[in-house]
Amino acid sequence: MASRRPLRRCLLAALSAVLAGAAAVGPAQASPSPASAAPTAAMFSGFSDTFDGPAGAAVDSAKWQTETGDNVNNHERQYYTPGTRNAALDGQGHLVITARRENPGGYQCWYGTCQYTSARLNTSGKFDAQYGHVEARMKIPRGQGMWPAFWMLGTPVNWPDSGEIDIMENVGFEPSTVHGTIHGPGYSGSGGIGAAYSLPNGQAFADAFHTFAVDWAPGSITWSVDGTVYQRRTPADLGGRTWVFDKPFFLILNLAVGGYWPGDPDGSTSMPQQLVVDSVSVTTSDSPAGALPIRGPAGKCVDVAGANPADGTPVQLYDCNGTAAQQWTAGSDGTLRALGKCLDVKDNATADGSQVQLWDCTGGPNQKWALPAARDIVNPQADKCLDATGGSSANGTRLQIWTCTGAANQKWTVG
The missing domain is CATH 2.60.120.200 (Jelly Rolls)
Incomplete structure (x- = not known):
C-alpha cells in the first residue's frame, strides 16, 4: 500500500434525454425565456x-x-x-x-x-x-x-x-x-x-x-x-x-x-x-460511451478546432466525424466538457457576440450552461444562447453567445 501524505443522488443521465424526441435540427421556433427555463439532467459517466x-x-x-x-x-x-x-x-x-x-x-x-x-x-x-x-x-x-x-x-x-x-x-x-x-x-x-x-x-x-x-x-x-x-x-x-x-x-x-x-x-x-x-x-473525456455529439445548423457538430486541448482553442461548427473533439459530456455542475476541459465564454463576457472557447474547468459562471427543452443551450449568467455566428453553417463557423431569438442557428440536438 502507498504511504500517503502525513500531512447525490444525481445519477448522471444520458445527454440524449436532454432533448428527448428531437432527432434533427428543426425550423426556427419561439424560445422561452432562458432565465425561466429549467436545465435538464445530463450525461453518461465512464x-x-x-x-x-x-x-x-x-x-x-x-x-x-x-x-x-x-x-x-x-x-x-x-x-x-x-x-x-x-x-x-x-x-x-x-x-x-x-x-x-x-x-x-x-x-x-x-x-x-x-x-x-x-x-x-x-x-x-x-x-x-x-x-x-x-x-x-x-x-x-x-x-x-x-x-x-x-x-x-x-x-x-x-x-x-x-x-x-x-x-x-x-x-x-x-x-x-x-x-x-x-x-x-x-x-x-x-x-x-x-x-x-x-x-x-x-x-x-x-x-x-x-x-x-x-x-x-x-x-x-x-x-x-x-x-x-x-x-x-x-x-x-x-x-x-x-x-x-x-x-x-x-x-x-x-x-x-x-x-x-x-x-x-x-x-x-x-x-x-x-x-x-x-x-x-x-x-471520461475520451470514451464514446461517456460522451455525445452536439449537432446544430445543417446537422453539423460542435467541434474543438484541430482537436487541440489547449486553453483558448476556438469552438466551432464542423462536419460530424465522431472524433473526441466532438464528444461532449454535461457535468452535474452545469458544465459542458470535451477533451478534459470546459466550454467557456471568453473573458467571462456577457455581451452579444462574445466568443466561446475551450478552457480549463474553473467553476466560473462563464462555464455554466442550461439545457431547456426548446433545444437552446443557455449561459445563465449572460442570459444568452449558444449561437452560430452570422447564422452560418459553414465549416469553421465560430460559436458565440447571443440574445436568444429562437432562430435555427441557436438550436441544438444532442446525440
Missing part, C-alpha cells in the same frame, strides 16, 4: 456507482474490490477487513464505511494486536481512467484520529514513481478543512504538492454531504469542493520534477484510523465513526 441495494449488502464486486490488512508505512491503527461488517450498503442509496474500536477476528497489526477495524475499497483491475471529471459526494466522519480519503493511484503501482492524486483527505483535528494533493517522484509523503480548502464560519464537513472533485486534463489537475475551485496544478508547479499524471489511474475509498498525520484517537473520539458515500462518478 464510471458511476450510487450504491443502490438492500441494507447490509456488499458493494458491487464488478466495480470494487476490498483490500485487507494494516498499514505500517503510515503507522495507521486500523485493520482493513473483508466482508460487510466495515463496508456495506445502508439500503438508502449509500455506501457506509465504518471504523470500529474492536478486533473480533484477532487481527494482528504492525504494533501488535489491532485496536480498530475499518475498510478500504478500490477499482484496480475493474476500472481506471485517464483524464475527465472525477467526483464523490460524501459525508465524512468526525473526531481526533479519523482519516477519510478519496484518491487515485497510477498504474501499474510503483509508488511514488507511478503517482498519486488525493482528491480529498481530512484529518479529524481539522473538522472544517480538506486537502487535495499530488505525489510523485521527488514530491511524495510530507513533500506532496497540494492545498487546503476550508468551509466558512467554522462549519464542519461531517455535518452534511459535500461533493469533492477533480477536473483532470493533459498537463493539469483542478480541485473543487461543491463546485468551488480551490487549486490547480500543472508541471510548472513541480520545480523540474517529473509530472506522472498523463496515464491511467484507479480509484480508492478508505477510512483510516490514526497515523503520523492525523495522530491517534483519544478520549474525545467517539466510536464507531462512518464515512457515508452517496455517489462516485468519473466522466
Whole structure:
C-alpha cells in the first residue's frame, strides 16, 4: 500500500434525454425565456456507482474490490477487513464505511494486536481512467484520529514513481478543512504538492454531504469542493520534477484510523465513526460511451478546432466525424466538457457576440450552461444562447453567445 501524505443522488443521465424526441435540427421556433427555463439532467459517466441495494449488502464486486490488512508505512491503527461488517450498503442509496474500536477476528497489526477495524475499497483491475471529471459526494466522519480519503493511484503501482492524486483527505483535528494533493517522484509523503480548502464560519464537513472533485486534463489537475475551485496544478508547479499524471489511474475509498498525520484517537473520539458515500462518478473525456455529439445548423457538430486541448482553442461548427473533439459530456455542475476541459465564454463576457472557447474547468459562471427543452443551450449568467455566428453553417463557423431569438442557428440536438 502507498504511504500517503502525513500531512447525490444525481445519477448522471444520458445527454440524449436532454432533448428527448428531437432527432434533427428543426425550423426556427419561439424560445422561452432562458432565465425561466429549467436545465435538464445530463450525461453518461465512464464510471458511476450510487450504491443502490438492500441494507447490509456488499458493494458491487464488478466495480470494487476490498483490500485487507494494516498499514505500517503510515503507522495507521486500523485493520482493513473483508466482508460487510466495515463496508456495506445502508439500503438508502449509500455506501457506509465504518471504523470500529474492536478486533473480533484477532487481527494482528504492525504494533501488535489491532485496536480498530475499518475498510478500504478500490477499482484496480475493474476500472481506471485517464483524464475527465472525477467526483464523490460524501459525508465524512468526525473526531481526533479519523482519516477519510478519496484518491487515485497510477498504474501499474510503483509508488511514488507511478503517482498519486488525493482528491480529498481530512484529518479529524481539522473538522472544517480538506486537502487535495499530488505525489510523485521527488514530491511524495510530507513533500506532496497540494492545498487546503476550508468551509466558512467554522462549519464542519461531517455535518452534511459535500461533493469533492477533480477536473483532470493533459498537463493539469483542478480541485473543487461543491463546485468551488480551490487549486490547480500543472508541471510548472513541480520545480523540474517529473509530472506522472498523463496515464491511467484507479480509484480508492478508505477510512483510516490514526497515523503520523492525523495522530491517534483519544478520549474525545467517539466510536464507531462512518464515512457515508452517496455517489462516485468519473466522466471520461475520451470514451464514446461517456460522451455525445452536439449537432446544430445543417446537422453539423460542435467541434474543438484541430482537436487541440489547449486553453483558448476556438469552438466551432464542423462536419460530424465522431472524433473526441466532438464528444461532449454535461457535468452535474452545469458544465459542458470535451477533451478534459470546459466550454467557456471568453473573458467571462456577457455581451452579444462574445466568443466561446475551450478552457480549463474553473467553476466560473462563464462555464455554466442550461439545457431547456426548446433545444437552446443557455449561459445563465449572460442570459444568452449558444449561437452560430452570422447564422452560418459553414465549416469553421465560430460559436458565440447571443440574445436568444429562437432562430435555427441557436438550436441544438444532442446525440
